[in-house]
Amino acid sequence: MGKSNLTGICMLGGMAVLGCTKPTSNNTYYNQVSIYDTVSIDSKGELLFLNWSLSTATVSSDLSTLYNFNVDEPSLEVVDLDKYILSHKVPLEREGPNGIGQRGKGGILALSDQLLFFKGWPAPYVMDLQGRRTGLLENLTLIKSSVTPAGRDFMYEIMYPDFPNLVFGITNEFPGKNFEFTVLDLIDNSIKSTTPLSAWDNFSDYSLVFDDGTQFDLWAPRVYVTLLGQYICLSTDVSSDLYLYDPRTETLIFKEFPHSLSPKHKTPTGSIQTSDPAQFQTTFRKLYGDVSFHPPFWDNDNQVYYRFSHTTTFERSEEGLYPKLTEQQVYLSVIEGDFTLSAEFSLDFLKDAPAFGFSKEGKIWTYLNVNDEMGFIRMKAPHNAP
Template identity: 30%
Template sequence: MHLQTRNTLHFTSLFVVGLTLFSSCGNEAVKQNQSTLNYSIDTVSIDSKDEILFLQRNLYTSDYSEFDGMLYNFNDKTNQVEQINLNTLTVEKVIPFEQEGPNGTGFWTSDLKIASEQQLFLGGERAGIYTLDGKLQHRFDWSAIEKEKGGILAEERVFYQVVNPNFQQQVFAIVVNDHANSVSLRQLDSSDNFIQSYNIDPNENYKTYTLGDLSNYNKWDPRVNIKSVRDHIIVSHEYANDFYVLYPEKDSLISIQYDAPNLPSKVTPTTEGDLVNSTEDRKNALKNYRSQIVYGHLVFDNTNKKYLRLSASIDYGEKEREEYLLPEIDKSTLYISFFDENFNHLSDQEIPEIKKSGIPKYFIKEGAIWMFLNSEDEMSFVRVQF
């Protein structure tokens, strides 16, 4: 069941199922826009084989592996990893992980990334690289590095972490300094017990878009994306389009800023309301920011040899969502931006058929963007093929 579903797009219809992305009948459709860029859109669903898949975090703690065509999704309720075959659209198996003991992951896991063909990186309380049968291969301990070698300060915290298959002894992280309200990129090299720091926020986007009171840590952080792509690490910001590329082998960091004719380069911050103390005013500020633009991370399309990035402007309705800070999305406008292999901005393409998604979890598989869709508590994906 649910092996594959293809939906025709009726370009004038309103969509009301799942994330309210698509109409509900027919076959694959192809549309040609004014810039003569052709694309097709369809949807597919995963056969869960009676497993209850973990969708509560919208696949945030998951990663697609180009090595084997699998999606690995971490279930933080059971401390298991769901291995999902995206070639057959079925659950392959569920991999249990220990929380305690020599192979233990700890009691909270914030990141899952592909470490190699047969290994996963789990970041969190006890970050490390594990085999696909749950055995620890290598531990990364940020707290073990002395301050003289770049160790983490008391007022700092490791936020998001990634590894790159080309650099097995290294882990990369966004580190937040709560006193300075700043972020930096850190590289922990476990071969020489040293942490290197890089400035990936010279424009202070993190501070600009933080809402709250720094004196008591009562603040809402803007998202900073960190991704391992090919042989480098890319860091980008939620409310600004500049991004930063680290080449670990060369110890080289470059910054990329570009002009997009149809998209703002950054959000205009608001000063209306009590953004320190009032939850309602903070929510209104977030709605204001997201109605302007919100930027996703960059991914690389090996088929077409281009980088792609999703962005969206989002308008929220009045209906509250359980476990969500903001109400249901009333409407959104989704864009895909294209860059060449040297990060030169090429174009931006609106995808008007996708009306209410915001920016879901997404990745590239065989030249198509796969975007997560929770369809009545079933794992599905919207696919855009160029």
């Protein structure tokens, strides 16, 4: 399908855009982020899986194709990003020889033009584009249990296409402490290296547990392990800090960023475990109303990284455990190739924090629900700002 301008989407259901005014920024040092246009995907009459705002989607390395994992069916929705149309759907099996089980709910990753990585516990699977298990990583659960020290879990696995014999992940102790970046060698089924992640030592100060004997809810910092250009990136929602691992040099570096539009991390509440709904909700408001960071992504055309963050406003009602979200303030950071922060923008035209975003042809694509159809807002950010 074709493109439409901003005025055509101002009052759409499932709003991700507020009003019809041009975007503004609270940062007087930089120009505005502009909306280039909006794109609507022709679903060819199919009901696409939009319930999770494309948080289970990935794009191919050449950025021509989007793969959206339909958790409910299950199936793989293959979208042509050049023609803005659903190409086809691939049925997937939940059980059986090619069954994915519960994998994919934590996201998928395009490893190559033929392979998709389905994240999940106790270990991910690698599938081909016909929905068949490839046999790769089939023994990973047993390998992990044999090499991981007692009391620790190997989690958040990812693979780097140029190093097919390595699995990268994080080991930690439940319920999320003593984190280490771990490299597993599949040739001899051994731990190749482990590196403590000391910047995450205070994660318990962001943990929240409700336990009244009948209901148990655990909230802890969210960890992201993603591919970012030549790096494997370790990031969290509680801080803008990044760990970056280069598998070619086998080096792990740590980067901090001097944000000015928003805090660089959440304010710690301390480790809270309670059976009091009011205390739980008060702490939840503090933790998740505060700034939350998304994993960064690479813009190859402009040679920069982008990263979203957001704060959240909740309704004032004190009923129940969880307050209702009313709106979110979204920010965009532009990070140079050497990982210096070059610009920050307040995206006042976005009502909801993007659950999925990527860069293609120098433009930032973020998911937009267009009358229950898949769509995208495409934005352009200025670069080389003073």
